[in-house]
Amino acid sequence: MTAFEALDHLLGQRFSTSLAARRQNAGNEAHYPEALPDAVACPETAEEVAEIMRHCAAEGIPVTAFGTGTSLEGQHLAMKGGVSLDFSRMNKVLQINAEDMNVVVQPGVTRKQLNEELRASGLFFPLDPGADASLGGMAATRASGTTAVRYGTMRENVLALQAVMSDGSLIRTGTAARKSSAGYDLTHLLVGSEGTLGLITELTLKLHGLPEAVAAATCHFDSVAAAVDCVILTIQSGIPMARIELVDEMMVRGFNLHSGIGLPEKPHLFLEFHGGPGAVREQVAMFREIAEDAGAGGWKDAETTEERSALWSLRHGALPAIGALDPRPGRKTYSTDVCVPISRLAEAVSVAQAEARARGILATIVGHVGDGNFHCGMRFDPAAPAEVEAVLAFSGVLAETALRLGGTVSGEHGIGLGKQKYMAAEHGAALDWMRRVKTAFDPQAILNPGKLLPAND
Amino acid sequence: MTAFEALDHLLGQRFSTSLAARRQNAGNEAHYPEALPDAVACPETAEEVAEIMRHCAAEGIPVTAFGTGTSLEGQHLAMKGGVSLDFSRMNKVLQINAEDMNVVVQPGVTRKQLNEELRASGLFFPLDPGADASLGGMAATRASGTTAVRYGTMRENVLALQAVMSDGSLIRTGTAARKSSAGYDLTHLLVGSEGTLGLITELTLKLHGLPEAVAAATCHFDSVAAAVDCVILTIQSGIPMARIELVDEMMVRGFNLHSGIGLPEKPHLFLEFHGGPGAVREQVAMFREIAEDAGAGGWKDAETTEERSALWSLRHGALPAIGALDPRPGRKTYSTDVCVPISRLAEAVSVAQAEARARGILATIVGHVGDGNFHCGMRFDPAAPAEVEAVLAFSGVLAETALRLGGTVSGEHGIGLGKQKYMAAEHGAALDWMRRVKTAFDPQAILNPGKLLPAND
Incomplete structure (x- = not known):
């Protein structure tokens, strides 16, 4: 029995070599050309992922993880064919541990889905890269977004992982404890490895308490330089900004064209503050003093939840708004x-x-x-x-x-x-040590081949 | 020329095979027996570390890093002889980048020394494991301490490293940017690796703004269970505690015997709050409400800087105070x-x-x-x-x-x-992948041999 026959046997309808299925995972939101996998496999459990991996390893077939396909550097494209391992059916929130402020999810859960399911808990997962990406993909890309300035990136918010390695073995890295000094940090080695060292099959993520008070606002500046100076001083002053987003005048024009919002076509900062009511008032007052010294004008509070949602939807609509230009x-x-x-x-x-x-x-x-x-x-x-x-x-x-x-x-x-x-250029001699990790973890080079590490000449 | 002859030539007085020098690095503050290295080398630059490593690699001589010798699991002991690589002369603060809130240090700089040198900057390095450990050692052990609940551990506070690898190559991992998605996270692989994967020769560390306001206090409970319940509720409520330390009744007795402080012999919490003045007031009020519900008594503010220092000196005197029992x-x-x-x-x-x-x-x-x-x-x-x-x-x-x-x-x-x-028991199948990392990074097993990974049977 070939590997594909075995996968067909294992997954039935959830394994396909049809052109339609393959094309569905071949595109991307960025500018890269289509790349067709030879097959698409949709596992529902970590054990199935391990079995898929074992069959592929036996024949040296490449395996490329696919979450929501929203990566911007083509990470999910099957450049050397093989299996596109599609996590869309592994989309269960497994445990909400409110007392420990963590959650255990399958990798195909998206960040919006997670926050929906957390609604009753008083907790939230703050990371917000814009796209409604899968959490497995966000970990694999070490994603972050608008709130990272306050809450950190996936690097800071993944506590523990379960992963399938290149030989099909299933491992767990990290624990639900907030810290540990017990051994090598394989969690952080897998976070950001873009599916080239292992396939993330489960994540334990930190949650954060919903802030008691939230304030959001926008203001504008006469130049990008003035806006940036305001940002630098704000960060240096230690104000714990929840969001501080720069939008240049061209981007504002795009927003206006795309959504008719009618903002003054000047560089803007979009802002959010989280904390207790007193702390938020303090933060806003401190920020406004810095901003006004830097020449800010047009201060506009987004007072209601709806106004805040509209503000951040606008911001996250940057990609289509660029199109409108x-x-x-x-x-x-x-x-x-x-x-x-x-x-x-x-x-x-x-x-x-x-x-x-x-x-x-x-x-x-x-x-x-x-x-x-x-x-x-x-x-x-x-x-x-x-x-x-x-x-x-x-x-x-x-x-x-x-x-x-x-x-x-x-x-x-x-x-x-x-x-x-x-x-x-970025890593110099350290690149050789990244290659050592890759060779040690994936000696056949079948995990997302053609990504992250440049080909050795 | 043998490796030791070469090191003698390279380092002169800073290389020694005398029993006195070897014994100086052979002890520990914990309960482990002495372990004598064959020689002690005291480099002053990363390039010297690289050259030492190259000579030792050529002859398969073990190299074990030594910072201040304050590790509690014997990490600095040269279990298989070889060279104790003593970082005490690599004790320079190289750059204070106040605008970027980071600092570049040699690994032998201690945390107290760093905070002394930061005094004029308005910034501080909050991590406080008690001992005045070297920052290289703290990174290698993934240390944390009393303030980690607020500021994170070394995992969260090391931005970038320079390290000498087992073949003597000198690499840089990470950058001074606050985040990156560019490649494998070798920084976090080295942090916590206890000198078994590489020798840290330089660290770029995050700094934090000195809080505008600080409040500290102690209170006591009738049982450890009540104190712990108070802690759990406090963390779950999202109060951003700067320090929240449990001290049981036996430890309080030790403090009383050791320093005559005369505390009631009940379980205590030692507390610190950081923030703007309004935020600190809010935090203290929220905490006191939770604590009083949990049965806290004997609230005592440490109002002046001196009182606060005395409080944390007391806490950090736990090891000798246990001795007094x-x-x-x-x-x-x-x-x-x-x-x-x-x-x-x-x-x-x-x-x-x-x-x-x-x-x-x-x-x-x-x-x-x-x-x-x-x-x-x-x-x-x-x-x-x-x-x-x-x-x-x-x-x-x-x-x-x-x-x-x-x-x-x-x-x-x-x-x-x-x-x-x-x-x-902790890592299961993941232990095999830690071994793969070790083998890939140190094929001769000369970096701190006998540590971290159990011997393969």
């Missing part, structure tokens, strides 16, 4: 992200703006600037080689700038396909 | 530590108390209970086999209890020599 058919959006130490944020953003202008690229800047992290979204025509070259060159300059300023080529989108070319 | 010559203190999910803390502590009583062991319980982490300190006579056996058996029951309750056999002391026997 150049809606010609066939055009795509290339989104890149870098992260720098906060003191270098103004310089990084100003390089991004100047380079985009100089290259005639339609680019927006939005970002989780409290972390020093920002994104450039560029419209381009994938059929026009000069435009493709321009966005790639711009993206390269941005990556090099981040490294020159002591930062990283990706704050949260990951490496996937698009950023392998910067791995040597 | 049984000062007979030749007796030692065996200190063990476990960590459980907060909801299981009451059960874990009650097992510890009952088992100590049943076994006739003089044991104190102190702990960073906000994290579910506590320590038992036991007095015993190393020359009395029955007593040694009793503390080992008690320690084993405690470890098994922690695992049964979903916790870990060490919250912060690490594995070292003493807890290898629980590694298989």
Whole structure:
């Protein structure tokens, strides 16, 4: 019996080699071309994942995890065919441990689904990358988003994992205890490994208490530089911002075109504050003092829950709103992200703006600037080689700038396909030790081949 | 030229094979027997560490890092001889980046030294394991201490590392950016690896703003169970405690004997609150309500900086104070530590108390209970086999209890020599993948041999 026959036997209808099923997992929200797996497998349990992996390992068949397909660097694309291991049916919240403020979930649970199921508990999972991504995918990409400045990234919020390794063995890393000094931190090795070291089959995640009080607001500045200066001073002052998002004037124009919101076309900060009522009042007052010194105007509170939801929906609609800036058919959006130490944020953003202008690229800047992290979204025509070259060159300059300023080529989108070319520049000799990990964990190179580590020449 | 000749040539007076020098690094504050290295090397730069490592690798000579020798599971002991690589001369604070709230230090800098040097910056490094440990050692052990409940452990506070690997190559992991999705997280693989995967030669650490307001206090309870219930409710309520330390009645007796402080001999909580003045007032009020409902009495504010220092000096004097409970010559203190999910803390502590009583062991319980982490300190006579056996058996029951309750056999002391026997029970199949990491990173097994991973039978 071949591996595929065995998988057919094991999974029945949940295993398919049909073109329709394969195409469903072949696309992406970014600019990468389609990549067809040879088959799609939809396990329902960790044990099934282990069995799939054992069959594939026996024949050296690649296995690429698929969550919701929302990764922005092509992490879920089956570049060398094989099995697209689709976690969409592993979507159960297994345990809500309110007393311990953690939750145990299958990897296909999405963050919105989780927060729905947490509604009665008084707790929430704050991470918010925009897309309604699967939690397994978020862990694999070390995702973060708007609230990371306060609550951390997936790095800080994954307590423990269950994973299937390249030989089909099933392991558990970490415990539900908040800390441990017992052995190597395999949890953090798997978080951010983009499915190249193991397949996450269960996650124990930290939860946080719903804040007693929440305040949200927007304000605008005459220049991105002034907005960024305000952010730097805010972070340095220690105000525990729950969200502090930069939206440049071009992005505001996109929002206006896309949703008719009618914001002044100036750089904005979108803000949220969490805490006790007194603490929130203190935070807002401290922030406003800093912001007004930096030239902020147009302060607008989002007072009701509905107004706050509308504000963050607007922010999370950045990708379609970028599209509205150049809606010609066939055009795509290339989104890149870098992260720098906060003191270098103004310089990084100003390089991004100047380079985009100089290259005639339609680019927006939005970002989780409290972390020093920002994104450039560029419209381009994938059929026009000069435009493709321009966005790639711009993206390269941005990556090099981040490294020159002591930062990283990706704050949260990951490496996937698009950023392998910067791995040597960012990691130097450490890249060899990453390869050692990969070889030790996946000697046949069948876990998400072609991702994260650049090919050895 | 042999490796030792080469090291002598390289380091001159900073390399020694004298018995006096070797004995200096052979002892420990815990109960482990002396272990003599064959030589002590005191490098001053990362490049020297790399060269030492290359010479030792060429001859298969073990290398064991030594910071301040304050580890509690024998991590710094050269069990198989070789070189004790003593970081005491690598004690420079290299960069204080106040704007980015980080600092770059050599591994031999101690936490108190760092905070002295930060004094003018308005920033501080909050981690406080009690001992004035070296920061390299703290990272290697994944240390934490009294403030981890608020500020996290070394896991959360190391941004980037420089390390020398087993073949003498010098690598950098991480960057000064607050987050990254760029590749495998080698930083977290090295943190907690107890010098068995690489030698940390430089650390970039997060700093935190000195809180605008600080309040500290103590209160007592009629039972440890009542104190623990108060802790659980406090953590669940989301009060961002800066410190919340349990001290049982036996430990209080030790403090009274050791320092004549005259506290009521009841279980206490020692508390600290950080924030803006309004936030601190809110936190104290919320905590007092919970505590009074749980039966707290004897509330005592530590109002001045001096009173606060005295409070935390008292707490950190636990080890000598345990000694005062049984000062007979030749007796030692065996200190063990476990960590459980907060909801299981009451059960874990009650097992510890009952088992100590049943076994006739003089044991104190102190702990960073906000994290579910506590320590038992036991007095015993190393020359009395029955007593040694009793503390080992008690320690084993405690470890098994922690695992049964979903916790870990060490919250912060690490594995070292003493807890290898629980590694298989805690990690199961994951232990094989830890071994893969070790083999990939240190194929000759010359980095701190005999530690962390149990010997393969």
